[in-house]
Amino acid sequence: MFSTDRDMLTIGIIDPFPIMLTGLSMLITSQYKGARFLTARTLVKFKRNQPPEEPFIIILSVSNSILNNRLNSVKTCKEAFPASKIIVYDYTSCHEDCASYFMAGADGYLGGQDDKQRLIACIESIIARSRFSKSVPSRL
Secondary structure (H helix, E strand, C coil), rough: CCCCCCCEEEEEEECCCCCHHHHHHHHHHHHCCEEEEEEECHHHHHHHHCCCCCCCCEEEEEEECCCHHHHHHHHHHHHHHHCCCEEECCCCCCCHHHHHHHHCCCCCCEEECCHHHHHHHHHHHHHEEEEEEECCCEEE
């Protein structure tokens, strides 16, 4: 099992944009000093480089304009890492699709327009075993 200690988290970040990978890692490191990061630009590369221990949280960026492709990414990630908590970071900010992400296996949702405080609130909510979306977090 993985640690939910805020300073010993293992967090995976999957994002096709290198600047976002670096920025998210820096932002989260400023809040969680001892967190360990696993990053990749694609889910395929992330799975290939995966250490034996699953990350507690995976931040999965989705940007494809076709909803089914975005949902399939979430399902594939959850199948590959069933114990991990998945936060969907949706570049398209289609908040009306939020419920679909949760049904596909996501535990948190952020849109492209959300700020860093929302990201940290989302991570904290998941550490506390709650789901998180743009609206009010709810207990699992």
